[in-house]
Amino acid sequence: MPHIDAFVKKLSRYCALNQADLSVLRELQGPVREFSRGTEIGDEYEERTDAYILLDGWVHNYKLTRDGGRQIINFPVAGDIIGLRSLILPVASYASITLTNVTVCLIPRERLVDVMTRFTHIAASILWTQAHEEAITVEHLVSVGRRTALERVAHLLVELVYRLRLSGLASGWTYDCPLGQHELADALGLSVVHINRVLRQLREREIVTFRQNRVVIHDIAALREVAGFDSSYLDPEGVLE
Amino acid sequence: MPHIDAFVKKLSRYCALNQADLSVLRELQGPVREFSRGTEIGDEYEERTDAYILLDGWVHNYKLTRDGGRQIINFPVAGDIIGLRSLILPVASYASITLTNVTVCLIPRERLVDVMTRFTHIAASILWTQAHEEAITVEHLVSVGRRTALERVAHLLVELVYRLRLSGLASGWTYDCPLGQHELADALGLSVVHINRVLRQLREREIVTFRQNRVVIHDIAALREVAGFDSSYLDPEGVLE
DNA sequence: CGAAAACTTGATTGTTCTCAAGAACAGTGG
DNA sequence: CCACTGTTCTTGAGAACAATCAAGTTTTCG
Numbered sequence: 430m431p432h433i434d435a436f437v438k439k440l441s442r443y444c445a446l447n448q449a450d451l452s453v454l455r456e457l458q459g460p461v462r463e464f465s466r467g468t469e470i471g472d473e474y475e476e477r478t479d480a481y482i483l484l485d486g487w488v489h490n491y492k493l494t495r496d497g498g499r500q501i502i503n504f505p506v507a508g509d510i511i512g513l514r515s516l517i518l519p520v521a522s523y524a525s526i527t528l529t530n531v532t533v534c535l536i537p538r539e540r541l542v543d544v545m546t547r548f549t550h551i552a553a554s555i556l557w558t559q560a561h562e563e564a565i566t567v568e569h570l571v572s573v574g575r576r577t578a579l580e581r582v583a584h585l586l587v588e589l590v591y592r593l594r595l596s597g598l599a600s601g602w603t604y605d606c607p608l609g610q611h612e613l614a615d616a617l618g619l620s621v622v623h624i625n626r627v628l629r630q631l632r633e634r635e636i637v638t639f640r641q642n643r644v645v646i647h648d649i650a651a652l653r654e655v656a657g658f659d660s661s662y663l664d665p666e667g668v669l670e
Numbered sequence: 671m672p673h674i675d676a677f678v679k680k681l682s683r684y685c686a687l688n689q690a691d692l693s694v695l696r697e698l699q700g701p702v703r704e705f706s707r708g709t710e711i712g713d714e715y716e717e718r719t720d721a722y723i724l725l726d727g728w729v730h731n732y733k734l735t736r737d738g739g740r741q742i743i744n745f746p747v748a749g750d751i752i753g754l755r756s757l758i759l760p761v762a763s764y765a766s767i768t769l770t771n772v773t774v775c776l777i778p779r780e781r782l783v784d785v786m787t788r789f790t791h792i793a794a795s796i797l798w799t800q801a802h803e804e805a806i807t808v809e810h811l812v813s814v815g816r817r818t819a820l821e822r823v824a825h826l827l828v829e830l831v832y833r834l835r836l837s838g839l840a841s842g843w844t845y846d847c848p849l850g851q852h853e854l855a856d857a858l859g860l861s862v863v864h865i866n867r868v869l870r871q872l873r874e875r876e877i878v879t880f881r882q883n884r885v886v887i888h889d890i891a892a893l894r895e896v897a898g899f900d901s902s903y904l905d906p907e908g909v910l911e
Numbered sequence: 912c913g914a915a916a917a918c919t920t921g922a923t924t925g926t927t928c929t930c931a932a933g934a935a936c937a938g939t940g941g
Numbered sequence: 942c943c944a945c946t947g948t949t950c951t952t953g954a955g956a957a958c959a960a961t962c963a964a965g966t967t968t969t970c971g
Contacts, residue, residue: 492808492809492812494812494816494817494898495898496898498816499816500811500812500815500816502808502811514801514804517794517797517798517800517801518798518801518802518805520902522801522804522805522808522809522903523808546787546790549787553758556758557758557759559758560755560758560759560763561759563755563763563804563807564759564763566804566807566808566811567733567743567763567764567807568733568763569811570741570743570807570810570811570814571733571735571741573811573814573815573859574741574814574856574857574858574859575735575739575740575741575856575859576735577926578926578927609948609949609950610949610950611949615815615816617815618814618815618816619927619928620927620928620929621949621950622927622928622929622930622951622952623926623927623928625950625951625952626927626951626952629951629952641936657735657736657737661761662763818958819958819959850916850917850918851917851918852917860959860960861959861960861961862917862918863919863920863959863960863961863962864958864959864960866918866919866920867919867920867959870919870920882968
Protein backbone atom coordinates (compact mmCIF):
# COMPACT_ATOMS: atom_id res chain seq x y z
CA MET A 430 0.00 0.00 0.00
CA PRO A 431 1.77 3.12 -1.18
CA HIS A 432 2.59 5.92 1.20
CA ILE A 433 0.09 5.33 4.00
CA ASP A 434 3.11 6.31 6.09
CA ALA A 435 2.84 9.87 4.84
CA PHE A 436 -0.53 10.16 6.55
CA VAL A 437 0.61 8.63 9.82
CA LYS A 438 3.74 10.74 9.74
CA LYS A 439 1.62 13.84 9.27
CA LEU A 440 -0.70 13.01 12.15
CA SER A 441 2.14 12.21 14.51
CA ARG A 442 3.67 15.62 13.87
CA TYR A 443 0.75 17.10 15.76
CA CYS A 444 0.33 14.70 18.59
CA ALA A 445 2.45 11.84 19.91
CA LEU A 446 0.69 8.62 18.94
CA ASN A 447 1.16 5.45 20.93
CA GLN A 448 0.78 1.84 19.84
CA ALA A 449 -2.96 1.87 20.60
CA ASP A 450 -3.51 4.99 18.51
CA LEU A 451 -1.66 3.42 15.60
CA SER A 452 -3.87 0.34 15.67
CA VAL A 453 -6.94 2.56 15.78
CA LEU A 454 -5.67 4.35 12.70
CA ARG A 455 -5.39 0.99 11.00
CA GLU A 456 -8.98 0.31 11.99
CA LEU A 457 -9.97 3.57 10.30
CA GLN A 458 -8.77 2.46 6.90
CA GLY A 459 -11.34 1.32 4.43
CA PRO A 460 -10.82 -0.09 0.94
CA VAL A 461 -8.23 1.32 -1.42
CA ARG A 462 -9.58 2.89 -4.60
CA GLU A 463 -8.02 4.15 -7.81
CA PHE A 464 -9.00 7.17 -9.87
CA SER A 465 -7.56 7.87 -13.29
CA ARG A 466 -6.32 11.29 -14.31
CA GLY A 467 -9.02 13.91 -14.73
CA THR A 468 -11.83 12.24 -12.81
CA GLU A 469 -13.85 13.65 -9.96
CA ILE A 470 -13.23 12.22 -6.52
CA GLY A 471 -16.44 11.33 -4.79
CA ASP A 472 -19.47 11.90 -6.92
CA GLU A 473 -20.80 15.31 -7.70
CA TYR A 474 -24.34 14.03 -8.08
CA GLU A 475 -24.81 12.28 -4.79
CA GLU A 476 -23.99 13.65 -1.39
CA ARG A 477 -20.47 12.86 -0.40
CA THR A 478 -20.55 10.90 2.78
CA ASP A 479 -17.05 9.49 2.86
CA ALA A 480 -13.63 11.03 3.13
CA TYR A 481 -10.43 9.76 1.55
CA ILE A 482 -6.79 9.67 2.47
CA LEU A 483 -4.74 10.52 -0.60
CA LEU A 484 -2.09 7.82 -0.87
CA ASP A 485 -0.53 8.60 -4.21
CA GLY A 486 -0.97 11.23 -6.91
CA TRP A 487 -2.13 14.85 -7.04
CA VAL A 488 -5.58 16.41 -6.83
CA HIS A 489 -6.91 19.94 -7.12
CA ASN A 490 -9.92 21.44 -5.37
CA TYR A 491 -11.58 24.27 -7.26
CA LYS A 492 -14.67 26.35 -7.84
CA LEU A 493 -15.99 27.64 -11.14
CA THR A 494 -17.28 31.17 -11.66
CA ARG A 495 -20.33 32.24 -13.62
CA ASP A 496 -18.30 33.13 -16.73
CA GLY A 497 -16.41 29.86 -16.83
CA GLY A 498 -13.37 30.93 -14.84
CA ARG A 499 -11.80 28.52 -12.40
CA GLN A 500 -10.28 29.29 -9.03
CA ILE A 501 -8.17 26.49 -7.64
CA ILE A 502 -8.42 26.39 -3.85
CA ASN A 503 -5.58 24.01 -3.05
CA PHE A 504 -3.55 21.02 -4.16
CA PRO A 505 -3.77 18.08 -1.79
CA VAL A 506 -0.71 15.84 -1.99
CA ALA A 507 -0.08 12.34 -0.69
CA GLY A 508 -0.86 12.08 3.00
CA ASP A 509 -3.61 14.71 2.90
CA ILE A 510 -7.25 14.04 3.69
CA ILE A 511 -9.79 14.86 0.99
CA GLY A 512 -13.39 15.66 1.73
CA LEU A 513 -13.28 15.84 5.50
CA ARG A 514 -15.69 18.78 5.41
CA SER A 515 -18.19 16.70 3.53
CA LEU A 516 -18.53 14.57 6.64
CA ILE A 517 -19.87 17.60 8.44
CA LEU A 518 -21.49 19.81 5.85
CA PRO A 519 -24.23 18.32 3.66
CA VAL A 520 -22.83 19.97 0.55
CA ALA A 521 -19.22 20.25 -0.50
CA SER A 522 -18.22 23.83 -1.14
CA TYR A 523 -15.94 22.86 -4.01
CA ALA A 524 -15.15 20.04 -6.42
CA SER A 525 -12.13 17.73 -6.35
CA ILE A 526 -10.59 16.45 -9.58
CA THR A 527 -7.46 14.38 -9.99
CA LEU A 528 -4.44 15.78 -11.84
CA THR A 529 -2.75 12.38 -12.15
CA ASN A 530 -3.77 8.80 -11.62
CA VAL A 531 -4.54 8.63 -7.95
CA THR A 532 -4.72 6.03 -5.19
CA VAL A 533 -6.85 6.79 -2.17
CA CYS A 534 -7.91 4.98 0.93
CA LEU A 535 -11.58 5.39 1.72
CA ILE A 536 -12.58 6.37 5.26
CA PRO A 537 -16.16 5.35 6.02
CA ARG A 538 -18.07 8.12 7.72
CA GLU A 539 -19.40 6.09 10.64
CA ARG A 540 -16.03 4.62 11.46
CA LEU A 541 -14.39 8.03 11.51
CA VAL A 542 -17.06 9.54 13.74
CA ASP A 543 -16.83 6.56 16.06
CA VAL A 544 -13.05 6.71 16.32
CA MET A 545 -13.03 10.48 16.85
CA THR A 546 -15.50 10.27 19.73
CA ARG A 547 -13.65 7.39 21.39
CA PHE A 548 -10.07 8.56 20.90
CA THR A 549 -9.49 12.20 21.62
CA HIS A 550 -5.85 11.94 20.58
CA ILE A 551 -6.86 10.94 17.09
CA ALA A 552 -9.64 13.50 16.99
CA ALA A 553 -7.23 16.23 18.01
CA SER A 554 -4.71 15.16 15.36
CA ILE A 555 -7.31 15.19 12.63
CA LEU A 556 -8.70 18.56 13.66
CA TRP A 557 -5.13 19.74 13.68
CA THR A 558 -4.59 18.68 10.09
CA GLN A 559 -7.72 20.62 9.25
CA ALA A 560 -6.46 23.75 10.96
CA HIS A 561 -3.19 23.29 9.13
CA GLU A 562 -4.93 23.08 5.78
CA GLU A 563 -6.92 26.16 6.60
CA ALA A 564 -3.71 28.03 7.36
CA ILE A 565 -2.51 27.06 3.88
CA THR A 566 -5.72 28.39 2.33
CA VAL A 567 -5.36 31.64 4.25
CA GLU A 568 -1.80 32.07 3.01
CA HIS A 569 -3.11 31.37 -0.48
CA LEU A 570 -5.62 34.19 -0.04
CA VAL A 571 -2.80 36.51 1.01
CA SER A 572 -0.88 35.57 -2.15
CA VAL A 573 -3.75 36.20 -4.50
CA GLY A 574 -4.86 39.38 -2.74
CA ARG A 575 -1.62 41.15 -1.94
CA ARG A 576 1.36 39.65 -3.73
CA THR A 577 2.74 40.40 -7.20
CA ALA A 578 2.69 37.76 -9.93
CA LEU A 579 6.35 36.96 -9.34
CA GLU A 580 5.85 36.61 -5.61
CA ARG A 581 2.80 34.40 -6.07
CA VAL A 582 4.51 31.94 -8.36
CA ALA A 583 7.61 31.82 -6.20
CA HIS A 584 5.53 31.38 -3.07
CA LEU A 585 3.59 28.45 -4.46
CA LEU A 586 6.73 26.68 -5.65
CA VAL A 587 8.37 27.10 -2.24
CA GLU A 588 5.28 26.02 -0.38
CA LEU A 589 5.03 22.85 -2.43
CA VAL A 590 8.62 21.81 -1.88
CA TYR A 591 8.26 22.27 1.88
CA ARG A 592 4.94 20.41 2.02
CA LEU A 593 6.40 17.54 0.04
CA ARG A 594 9.45 17.44 2.29
CA LEU A 595 7.24 17.34 5.38
CA SER A 596 5.50 14.29 3.93
CA GLY A 597 8.79 12.71 2.98
CA LEU A 598 8.03 13.01 -0.74
CA ALA A 599 10.94 15.28 -1.62
CA SER A 600 14.44 15.15 -0.28
CA GLY A 601 16.48 17.85 -2.01
CA TRP A 602 15.18 20.96 -3.70
CA THR A 603 13.71 19.13 -6.64
CA TYR A 604 10.32 17.54 -7.07
CA ASP A 605 7.90 16.09 -9.57
CA CYS A 606 5.01 18.45 -10.09
CA PRO A 607 2.20 17.49 -12.49
CA LEU A 608 0.75 21.00 -12.62
CA GLY A 609 0.46 22.70 -16.00
CA GLN A 610 0.70 26.44 -16.48
CA HIS A 611 -3.08 26.48 -16.74
CA GLU A 612 -3.33 25.10 -13.21
CA LEU A 613 -0.80 27.59 -11.85
CA ALA A 614 -2.76 30.40 -13.50
CA ASP A 615 -6.08 29.33 -12.04
CA ALA A 616 -4.59 28.80 -8.62
CA LEU A 617 -2.85 32.18 -8.51
CA GLY A 618 -5.45 34.37 -10.17
CA LEU A 619 -3.31 35.10 -13.24
CA SER A 620 -3.45 34.39 -16.96
CA VAL A 621 -1.59 31.47 -18.51
CA VAL A 622 0.45 33.86 -20.63
CA HIS A 623 1.62 35.77 -17.62
CA ILE A 624 2.49 32.61 -15.72
CA ASN A 625 4.66 31.66 -18.64
CA ARG A 626 6.52 34.97 -18.56
CA VAL A 627 7.06 34.80 -14.81
CA LEU A 628 8.40 31.24 -15.05
CA ARG A 629 10.77 32.38 -17.75
CA GLN A 630 12.00 35.18 -15.53
CA LEU A 631 12.61 32.82 -12.63
CA ARG A 632 14.46 30.49 -14.98
CA GLU A 633 16.62 33.25 -16.48
CA ARG A 634 17.53 34.52 -13.04
CA GLU A 635 18.61 30.94 -12.27
CA ILE A 636 16.36 30.70 -9.25
CA VAL A 637 14.05 27.86 -10.26
CA THR A 638 13.31 25.85 -13.41
CA PHE A 639 9.88 24.32 -14.00
CA ARG A 640 9.85 22.12 -17.08
CA GLN A 641 8.34 18.81 -18.09
CA ASN A 642 6.50 18.37 -14.81
CA ARG A 643 9.66 18.80 -12.82
CA VAL A 644 10.57 21.66 -10.50
CA VAL A 645 14.28 22.23 -9.89
CA ILE A 646 15.05 24.90 -7.34
CA HIS A 647 18.56 26.16 -8.04
CA ASP A 648 18.67 28.73 -5.26
CA ILE A 649 16.22 28.14 -2.42
CA ALA A 650 17.38 31.19 -0.49
CA ALA A 651 16.76 33.46 -3.47
CA LEU A 652 13.39 31.84 -4.12
CA ARG A 653 12.30 32.35 -0.52
CA GLU A 654 13.48 35.93 -0.71
CA VAL A 655 11.53 36.60 -3.90
CA ALA A 656 8.44 34.95 -2.45
CA GLY A 657 8.67 36.67 0.91
CA PHE A 658 8.17 33.19 2.29
CA ASP A 659 7.67 32.72 6.03
CA SER A 660 7.39 29.04 6.87
CA SER A 661 5.60 29.47 10.18
CA TYR A 662 2.16 28.79 8.70
CA LEU A 663 3.34 25.37 7.56
CA ASP A 664 5.49 24.63 10.48
CA PRO A 665 4.59 26.03 13.89
CA GLU A 666 7.46 24.27 15.63
CA GLY A 667 10.17 25.27 13.19
CA VAL A 668 11.08 21.75 12.10
CA LEU A 669 11.81 22.92 8.59
CA GLU A 670 14.93 24.65 7.21
CA MET B 671 -26.43 40.10 27.63
CA PRO B 672 -26.60 41.33 24.06
CA HIS B 673 -27.26 39.00 21.19
CA ILE B 674 -26.26 35.64 22.70
CA ASP B 675 -29.31 34.52 20.79
CA ALA B 676 -27.49 35.08 17.51
CA PHE B 677 -25.04 32.36 18.45
CA VAL B 678 -27.68 29.88 19.59
CA LYS B 679 -29.73 30.63 16.51
CA LYS B 680 -26.70 29.95 14.33
CA LEU B 681 -25.93 26.64 16.00
CA SER B 682 -29.51 25.45 15.81
CA ARG B 683 -29.55 26.05 12.07
CA TYR B 684 -27.17 23.14 11.75
CA CYS B 685 -28.55 20.71 14.23
CA ALA B 686 -31.79 20.56 16.20
CA LEU B 687 -30.94 21.38 19.79
CA ASN B 688 -33.09 20.14 22.66
CA GLN B 689 -33.51 21.56 26.14
CA ALA B 690 -30.49 19.67 27.44
CA ASP B 691 -28.28 20.98 24.65
CA LEU B 692 -29.37 24.51 25.39
CA SER B 693 -28.47 24.21 29.05
CA VAL B 694 -25.09 22.78 28.06
CA LEU B 695 -24.54 25.81 25.85
CA ARG B 696 -25.28 27.99 28.85
CA GLU B 697 -22.70 26.01 30.78
CA LEU B 698 -20.18 26.79 28.04
CA GLN B 699 -20.39 30.51 28.57
CA GLY B 700 -17.63 32.17 30.47
CA PRO B 701 -17.33 35.80 31.53
CA VAL B 702 -18.30 38.64 29.22
CA ARG B 703 -15.50 40.94 28.15
CA GLU B 704 -15.35 44.26 26.34
CA PHE B 705 -12.78 45.44 23.82
CA SER B 706 -12.63 48.99 22.57
CA ARG B 707 -12.29 49.84 18.91
CA GLY B 708 -8.92 49.00 17.39
CA THR B 709 -7.66 46.54 19.99
CA GLU B 710 -6.41 43.03 19.43
CA ILE B 711 -8.62 40.20 20.63
CA GLY B 712 -6.68 37.70 22.65
CA ASP B 713 -3.09 38.65 23.13
CA GLU B 714 -0.54 38.44 20.39
CA TYR B 715 2.29 37.87 22.82
CA GLU B 716 0.97 34.89 24.73
CA GLU B 717 -0.51 31.78 23.25
CA ARG B 718 -4.21 32.11 22.75
CA THR B 719 -5.89 29.38 24.67
CA ASP B 720 -9.44 30.63 24.78
CA ALA B 721 -12.04 31.25 22.15
CA TYR B 722 -14.72 33.93 22.17
CA ILE B 723 -18.26 34.24 21.00
CA LEU B 724 -18.71 37.64 19.40
CA LEU B 725 -21.82 39.13 21.01
CA ASP B 726 -21.77 42.64 19.62
CA GLY B 727 -19.58 44.64 17.25
CA TRP B 728 -17.36 43.87 14.29
CA VAL B 729 -13.90 42.34 14.03
CA HIS B 730 -11.49 41.67 11.20
CA ASN B 731 -8.98 38.87 10.89
CA TYR B 732 -5.95 39.70 8.77
CA LYS B 733 -2.36 38.95 7.90
CA LEU B 734 0.37 41.44 7.07
CA THR B 735 2.82 41.00 4.21
CA ARG B 736 6.52 41.71 4.23
CA ASP B 737 6.12 45.14 2.61
CA GLY B 738 3.45 46.32 5.01
CA GLY B 739 0.42 45.28 2.98
CA ARG B 740 -2.59 43.86 4.75
CA GLN B 741 -4.87 41.05 3.58
CA ILE B 742 -8.11 40.83 5.48
CA ILE B 743 -9.26 37.22 5.76
CA ASN B 744 -12.79 37.73 7.02
CA PHE B 745 -15.15 39.84 9.08
CA PRO B 746 -16.73 37.97 11.96
CA VAL B 747 -20.07 39.47 12.98
CA ALA B 748 -22.20 38.96 16.07
CA GLY B 749 -22.91 35.29 16.68
CA ASP B 750 -19.58 34.12 15.18
CA ILE B 751 -16.89 32.32 17.10
CA ILE B 752 -13.43 33.91 17.16
CA GLY B 753 -10.27 31.95 17.68
CA LEU B 754 -11.63 28.42 17.57
CA ARG B 755 -8.54 27.32 15.67
CA SER B 756 -6.35 28.58 18.45
CA LEU B 757 -7.82 25.86 20.63
CA ILE B 758 -6.28 23.32 18.30
CA LEU B 759 -3.25 24.91 16.74
CA PRO B 760 -0.56 26.29 19.05
CA VAL B 761 -0.16 29.44 16.94
CA ALA B 762 -2.87 31.51 15.38
CA SER B 763 -2.38 31.90 11.66
CA TYR B 764 -3.70 35.46 11.70
CA ALA B 765 -4.45 38.37 14.01
CA SER B 766 -7.88 39.60 15.10
CA ILE B 767 -8.52 43.31 15.68
CA THR B 768 -11.80 45.00 16.51
CA LEU B 769 -13.36 47.48 14.09
CA THR B 770 -15.83 48.81 16.69
CA ASN B 771 -16.26 48.52 20.41
CA VAL B 772 -16.92 44.86 20.93
CA THR B 773 -18.55 42.61 23.48
CA VAL B 774 -17.50 38.97 23.61
CA CYS B 775 -18.23 36.00 25.75
CA LEU B 776 -15.16 34.03 26.67
CA ILE B 777 -15.21 30.27 26.20
CA PRO B 778 -12.64 28.55 28.43
CA ARG B 779 -10.69 25.95 26.55
CA GLU B 780 -11.18 23.09 28.98
CA ARG B 781 -14.91 23.61 29.21
CA LEU B 782 -15.28 23.60 25.43
CA VAL B 783 -13.23 20.44 25.02
CA ASP B 784 -15.19 18.77 27.79
CA VAL B 785 -18.56 19.72 26.32
CA MET B 786 -17.56 18.68 22.82
CA THR B 787 -16.47 15.23 23.94
CA ARG B 788 -19.60 14.68 26.04
CA PHE B 789 -22.20 16.11 23.68
CA THR B 790 -21.81 15.09 20.08
CA HIS B 791 -24.72 17.28 19.01
CA ILE B 792 -22.93 20.36 20.23
CA ALA B 793 -19.62 19.19 18.80
CA ALA B 794 -21.22 18.63 15.41
CA SER B 795 -22.84 22.06 15.46
CA ILE B 796 -19.59 23.76 16.29
CA LEU B 797 -17.64 21.88 13.64
CA TRP B 798 -20.42 22.82 11.28
CA THR B 799 -19.97 26.51 11.98
CA GLN B 800 -16.31 26.01 11.24
CA ALA B 801 -17.03 24.36 7.91
CA HIS B 802 -19.41 27.19 7.15
CA GLU B 803 -16.76 29.78 7.86
CA GLU B 804 -14.31 27.94 5.71
CA ALA B 805 -16.80 28.00 2.84
CA ILE B 806 -16.95 31.77 3.23
CA THR B 807 -13.16 32.00 3.09
CA VAL B 808 -13.11 29.85 -0.03
CA GLU B 809 -15.67 32.10 -1.71
CA HIS B 810 -13.52 35.04 -0.69
CA LEU B 811 -10.57 33.43 -2.43
CA VAL B 812 -12.67 33.02 -5.56
CA SER B 813 -13.55 36.71 -5.44
CA VAL B 814 -10.00 37.91 -5.09
CA GLY B 815 -8.63 35.45 -7.63
CA ARG B 816 -11.18 35.48 -10.39
CA ARG B 817 -13.65 38.35 -10.08
CA THR B 818 -13.40 41.93 -11.34
CA ALA B 819 -13.27 44.84 -8.91
CA LEU B 820 -16.97 45.57 -9.44
CA GLU B 821 -17.93 41.96 -8.85
CA ARG B 822 -15.79 41.74 -5.72
CA VAL B 823 -17.28 44.78 -4.07
CA ALA B 824 -20.81 43.77 -4.99
CA HIS B 825 -20.20 40.24 -3.78
CA LEU B 826 -18.94 41.33 -0.39
CA LEU B 827 -21.87 43.70 0.14
CA VAL B 828 -24.37 40.98 -0.76
CA GLU B 829 -22.64 38.40 1.40
CA LEU B 830 -22.71 40.70 4.39
CA VAL B 831 -26.40 41.47 4.11
CA TYR B 832 -27.26 37.78 3.92
CA ARG B 833 -24.98 36.86 6.82
CA LEU B 834 -26.50 39.60 8.94
CA ARG B 835 -30.00 38.49 8.02
CA LEU B 836 -29.17 34.90 8.95
CA SER B 837 -28.10 36.12 12.38
CA GLY B 838 -31.17 38.31 12.68
CA LEU B 839 -29.11 41.51 12.58
CA ALA B 840 -30.63 42.93 9.42
CA SER B 841 -34.22 42.80 8.36
CA GLY B 842 -34.56 44.69 5.09
CA TRP B 843 -31.82 45.40 2.57
CA THR B 844 -30.08 47.96 4.73
CA TYR B 845 -27.46 47.50 7.40
CA ASP B 846 -24.91 49.28 9.54
CA CYS B 847 -21.43 48.48 8.34
CA PRO B 848 -18.45 49.96 10.17
CA LEU B 849 -15.99 49.11 7.39
CA GLY B 850 -14.01 51.93 5.83
CA GLN B 851 -12.87 51.94 2.23
CA HIS B 852 -9.43 50.99 3.50
CA GLU B 853 -10.88 47.79 4.97
CA LEU B 854 -12.78 46.98 1.78
CA ALA B 855 -9.58 47.50 -0.21
CA ASP B 856 -7.50 45.22 2.00
CA ALA B 857 -10.18 42.57 2.04
CA LEU B 858 -10.66 42.54 -1.72
CA GLY B 859 -7.09 42.96 -2.90
CA LEU B 860 -7.68 46.41 -4.42
CA SER B 861 -6.49 49.97 -3.77
CA VAL B 862 -8.51 52.41 -1.71
CA VAL B 863 -8.86 54.72 -4.70
CA HIS B 864 -10.29 52.01 -6.85
CA ILE B 865 -12.73 50.94 -4.15
CA ASN B 866 -13.93 54.51 -4.06
CA ARG B 867 -14.55 54.57 -7.82
CA VAL B 868 -16.37 51.26 -7.77
CA LEU B 869 -18.61 52.39 -4.92
CA ARG B 870 -19.40 55.52 -6.87
CA GLN B 871 -20.34 53.45 -9.88
CA LEU B 872 -22.65 51.25 -7.82
CA ARG B 873 -24.21 54.37 -6.34
CA GLU B 874 -24.70 56.08 -9.71
CA ARG B 875 -26.28 52.96 -11.14
CA GLU B 876 -28.65 53.09 -8.17
CA ILE B 877 -27.81 49.58 -7.07
CA VAL B 878 -26.32 50.19 -3.64
CA THR B 879 -25.23 53.18 -1.57
CA PHE B 880 -22.48 52.84 1.05
CA ARG B 881 -22.07 56.03 3.03
CA GLN B 882 -21.43 56.98 6.62
CA ASN B 883 -21.12 53.39 7.78
CA ARG B 884 -24.46 52.48 6.32
CA VAL B 885 -25.16 50.19 3.38
CA VAL B 886 -28.45 50.73 1.56
CA ILE B 887 -29.18 48.21 -1.15
CA HIS B 888 -31.62 49.80 -3.58
CA ASP B 889 -31.86 46.85 -5.94
CA ILE B 890 -30.89 43.50 -4.47
CA ALA B 891 -31.60 41.62 -7.69
CA ALA B 892 -29.29 43.89 -9.67
CA LEU B 893 -26.61 43.66 -6.98
CA ARG B 894 -26.74 39.88 -6.99
CA GLU B 895 -26.56 39.91 -10.75
CA VAL B 896 -23.53 42.19 -10.79
CA ALA B 897 -21.84 40.07 -8.12
CA GLY B 898 -22.66 36.75 -9.73
CA PHE B 899 -23.82 35.79 -6.26
CA ASP B 900 -24.84 32.20 -5.56
CA SER B 901 -26.07 31.85 -2.00
CA SER B 902 -25.51 28.13 -1.69
CA TYR B 903 -22.19 28.50 0.12
CA LEU B 904 -23.92 30.45 2.87
CA ASP B 905 -27.07 28.50 2.90
CA PRO B 906 -27.03 24.83 1.99
CA GLU B 907 -30.72 24.39 2.68
CA GLY B 908 -31.94 27.37 0.72
CA VAL B 909 -33.49 29.19 3.68
CA LEU B 910 -32.53 32.55 2.20
CA GLU B 911 -34.25 34.61 -0.50
C1' DC C 912 -13.75 74.96 16.61
C1' DG C 913 -9.60 72.92 15.02
C1' DA C 914 -7.02 68.94 13.61
C1' DA C 915 -6.82 64.52 11.93
C1' DA C 916 -8.78 61.04 9.45
C1' DA C 917 -11.49 59.45 5.75
C1' DC C 918 -13.28 60.18 1.41
C1' DT C 919 -13.25 62.00 -3.51
C1' DT C 920 -11.55 63.12 -7.96
C1' DG C 921 -8.23 63.77 -11.84
C1' DA C 922 -4.01 62.57 -14.33
C1' DT C 923 -0.53 59.36 -15.20
C1' DT C 924 1.82 55.04 -14.91
C1' DG C 925 2.23 50.15 -14.96
C1' DT C 926 1.19 45.40 -14.30
C1' DT C 927 -1.40 42.10 -16.23
C1' DC C 928 -4.84 40.62 -19.81
C1' DT C 929 -6.34 39.54 -24.35
C1' DC C 930 -5.57 38.42 -28.91
C1' DA C 931 -2.84 36.08 -32.16
C1' DA C 932 0.31 32.92 -34.09
C1' DG C 933 4.17 29.83 -34.09
C1' DA C 934 6.97 26.02 -31.67
C1' DA C 935 7.52 22.08 -28.79
C1' DC C 936 5.57 18.14 -26.91
C1' DA C 937 2.56 14.00 -26.09
C1' DG C 938 -0.56 10.63 -27.48
C1' DT C 939 -2.57 7.79 -31.39
C1' DG C 940 -3.08 4.82 -35.11
C1' DG C 941 -1.01 3.08 -39.09
C1' DC D 942 8.90 3.76 -35.90
C1' DC D 943 6.79 7.53 -37.92
C1' DA D 944 3.37 10.71 -39.42
C1' DC D 945 -0.62 12.96 -37.62
C1' DT D 946 -3.14 15.71 -34.32
C1' DG D 947 -4.38 17.87 -30.46
C1' DT D 948 -2.59 19.95 -26.36
C1' DT D 949 0.57 22.70 -23.99
C1' DC D 950 4.00 26.01 -24.10
C1' DT D 951 6.16 30.32 -25.86
C1' DT D 952 6.56 34.90 -27.56
C1' DG D 953 5.03 39.47 -29.44
C1' DA D 954 1.91 43.50 -29.74
C1' DG D 955 -1.74 46.23 -28.18
C1' DA D 956 -5.47 47.11 -24.88
C1' DA D 957 -7.48 47.37 -20.36
C1' DC D 958 -8.04 47.37 -15.63
C1' DA D 959 -6.30 48.86 -11.56
C1' DA D 960 -2.25 51.22 -9.02
C1' DT D 961 0.10 55.27 -7.82
C1' DC D 962 0.67 60.09 -7.30
C1' DA D 963 -1.23 64.37 -6.03
C1' DA D 964 -4.60 67.60 -4.48
C1' DG D 965 -8.97 68.91 -2.69
C1' DT D 966 -13.20 68.02 0.15
C1' DT D 967 -15.94 66.23 3.61
C1' DT D 968 -16.55 63.99 7.92
C1' DT D 969 -15.34 62.74 12.47
C1' DC D 970 -13.80 63.44 16.92
C1' DG D 971 -11.66 65.57 20.80
